[in-house]
Amino acid sequence: MAIDVAVLVSVGRHPVSGRARRADADARAVELALSIAGANVRLIHAGDPGEPALRDYLGMGANTMTVLRMAPEADPVLPLSAHLSSMRPQIVLMGTRAEGGEDSGLVPYLVAQALEVPLVPGIVSLSLAGERAEMLQGLPRGRRRSLAASLPLVATVPVMAPAPRMSAFGLARRGTIEVKDVTAAADEARAAWTEGPARRRPKRIKVMKAASAADRVRAVTEMAAGKGKVLQNLPPDEAAKAIFDYLVAEGIVQAKP
C-alpha cells in the first residue's frame, strides 16, 4: 500500500550570498521522504510558482509539485492546512524552520493543530512498520532517541538530518508545477518589519593550555568547569584592575606603557 507523504517546502536563502535556493532543512525533509520505502511523495509550496529555486526540489526526483499561489509574504498556515485537510496525507514533513520570513518554527505546530494530528519534532530518519512510523529523533551532541507513533502525523526535519541529494538539472527542468490559487491573509505584522543580516554574537574566550592532542580534544568536548579565578569582596578599583590585567593578558586591549 503506497503511503502519501506530503513535504512542505519553502524558498530558502543562502547564508552568505543571500541568493534564493532550496531551504536546507526542507531539502533534508524531501531527502527523508524519498528514503521511505513505498512512499508517494508530494511536494507542496505556498507562494510564487514562478520562483526558480522551487525547481531545486523537483531536481531531487519528485516529478510534480503543487504550489498554492499566494503572495510570498502572506501567511501560509491557513492555505496549507486547508489543502492538507482535503488531501489527507498519512505523513506531513517539513524543515524545522524556514530561511527567511519569521523563522519562528511555528508553522509545523500550527499545521498539526489544524489537522488535529500529533507532531514529532526533529526527526532524522523514518521507516514504516504497518500503521506506525518508527523514527529517530536527533538530539544535541549526536545523541538519538528512537520514537514510534501511529499515522497520520506531522514531523519536522532538522539540519542535522542526512544531507539532501544533489538536485539534477534535467529532472528540475522536466518536473511540473501545478498551481492552485488560494486566498491568504496578509501578514500585517511582518509588513512593518525591516530585515537585516544577523550579527554573530562574539564567542566566549576559552583558554586552551593543552599539552597533547588528547587534551585539546577533551578541552573542546568537555564542558568547561571551574576555570579561571573567582574574585569576591574586592574593592572596586582592585576588581577593575584584575579585569583589566586579564584583558591585557588575553591581548584584547593593549596596556599603555
Add this chain to the structure above:
Amino acid sequence: MIPLQWLIGICVVVGAVCALWRARRWFRGQPAKVDFVRGLMRYPRSYFVDLHHIVARDPYTARMHMMVAGGFTAALLLTLAVHLFNIDSRVLAWLLLVFLALMGVGAAFVAMRRSPKRARLSAGGFSRLPWSLFAFAAAFFLATLPKAGLVASFAALSVPGIVVLLLAAWGCAEMVAFLPLGPMKHSFAGAMHLICHPRFARLGAARPDSGLKPLDLSAPKLGVETPADFKWNQLLGFDACVQCGRCEVVCPAFAAELPLNPKKLIQDLARAVDPGGNDLAYAGSSYPGRSVGHAHGGPSQPIIGDGAMIHPDTLWSCTTCRACVQECPMMIEHVDAIIDLRRFQALEKGAVPGKAPLVLAELRATDTQSGAALASRLDWAADLSLPLISTKGECDVLLWLGEGAFDLRNQRTLRALVRLMRHAKIDFAVLGEEELDTGDLARRLGDEATFQDLAKRNAATLAKYRFRRIVTADPHVFHSLRNEYPAFGARHEVLHHTMLLDELMTNGALPKTKAQPTKTTYHDPCYLGRYNGEIRAPRAILDAIGVERVEMERSGMRSMCCGGGGGAPVTDIAGKKRIPDVRMEQARETGAAVVAVACPNCAVMLEGVVGPRPEIFDVAELLLQAVEAA
C-alpha cells in the same frame, strides 16, 4: 595449388562479411559529423606520423609493430597477387618471401614480449596471436618457395602440401577471415577510428586538443546513459582498443589502487554495445579491488550502476589527468567518454558522490567552491591594495585569482606572484568581486549546467573591460579560460603565471636573482602540461634561478597526476593508497629537497602528504626567494 587459392578466396569474403558485421555495432551510436574524404586523405599522415609518435615511445614495441604490421600488410597484398591471382613472377615471389620473413621475425618479437607474462598485457585471444602470425608467415613462406624457384613444386595432397594448407587455414582464419572479430580487430577498427576520429583536430595539432565540447542543455537527454547514447565514432574508438595496457600503467588511480583501470573501462564500454554484453572474455587486469565477471550490459541498458557494466566508483575515481589519452596508441579519448558518462549522472540523476553535491550547491549559490562571499576574494591581499579593473577600466595584465585566493596555502603563492609583478612594474588589475569561479570543477564533475552558467557570466564580465591578456596561477583556470571559454564568446590571450614569469626573466624585466643551489624537482600539473603542452616555462625559470634541477621518472607530458584533478578530492573514492602519496614517493626517489609546483591543487595535495618529505613551493615562490636573496 587449387585448394590454397580457394582457401584465400573464402577467407577474404568471410573477412569482408565479418567487417560489416562488426561495423554494424558502431551504428548503434548517435550520428556524428564525420568528413570521410578528409579523414581518408590524411590517413597516411595520421598513421605514419601522429600514431607512430605515440607508438615510438616504446621502441621495442615500435620495432615489433613495424615488422609485423608492415610485413603482414605487404605480404597480404603480395599473397593475393601470387597465390590468389596466380601472377607468375619470380620478383613478386622473392619480395613475398622477404616480407613474410620480416613478419616471422616480428612474430618472434611478439612472443618474446609476452614472456614472461606481463600484467598490463591481456591474455585470451592475444596469447594465441604470435602463433597465428607465425602460422600465416610459415604457411605462405613454404607455399612461395616453389614459385621463387627454390624448390620443386609439390602437390596439394603431398605431406608438405597438407602442412601448408593447415598452417594457411589457421593463419588466414586469424589474420583475414576473422580479423574484425579477434585480437587483430584493432587494425581494422583502428584505421577506421583514425579516419573518423571524434577529435579530428587533435591529429597534427601543435598543442593538445583538450578542451571539452559544450553540451546542448536543451537536448531531451543530457549526457550518456546507455552505449547507444555515445556518438557512433566514439563506439568505434572503444572497439579500436588493442589492450596494450599503456593506459593502465600510467593511470594514477590504478597506481593508488582506486577501483579504476582505463583499459578495462574502454573494454567494458566496447563490450556493453552487444546485447547481453559482459566482461567474461576480458583477460587483463581488473579494476583494483573488484574482480572480473560482474559486468552486465546491453546497447540500451544503463552503463553506470551497481551490477551494471561499470560501477559508479570506477567512474568517479578518474582525476581527468589525460595520462591515458596521452599514452594510447589507438588515440582513444578516455576522458571525453568519462565526462559524457558523468554528465548523465550529474544532470539527469543527481548521482554525484561524496562532498561533490555540497560543493556544487555552494557553486550555484555563491559562485565559489567553498561557499565564500565573493567580496572576500581579496581579503588575503588587504595589505597589497590590489588595483581593481572596475576602477581602472583597462590594464595590461588581468590577474585571475581563482579559488586559491580563499585558501591559506595558495594565498602565499598569489602573494609571491603579485610581488614579482610589482618588481617587474607590470600594469595589472584584478576583477575582485566580479570574478566568479570558472566552473572548471563543475564541468569535470559533469555539472555542465553550472559550468555554462558561470562561463557565460564570466564571459560577459570580461567583455566589459580592456586588457591585453589574462594571467592566472591556476592551470585549471588557465585551461578553461584558454580552451573552453572561446565557445562562450570569451576569446582572450591567457597565460599561466609561469609563462609570464619566464617572459619577464627573458626580457630582463625582473631584477637579478641569486643562485639557489637547492636540489629541486618539478612536478608538472596535468592541466598545464598534458592539457596545454606547457612544460618548458616552469623549467626555464628553475634553471634561471640556478637550482639543481632533477627530474622524476615521470615528468613533462608523461608526468603523473597529484590526485587533485577532476573533482577527485571532493568525490573522494577510497583506494588502497592515496594518489599524492604515490607521487610523493616518486619525488622522494630523486633525493630532491624541494618539489616545485605550479598549481594550487598540486600544492594542497602534495603538502597533505605526511611523514618526512621534500618541501613544496610554487615556482613563483622560489623565484621571489631568488629575487629577494640577491
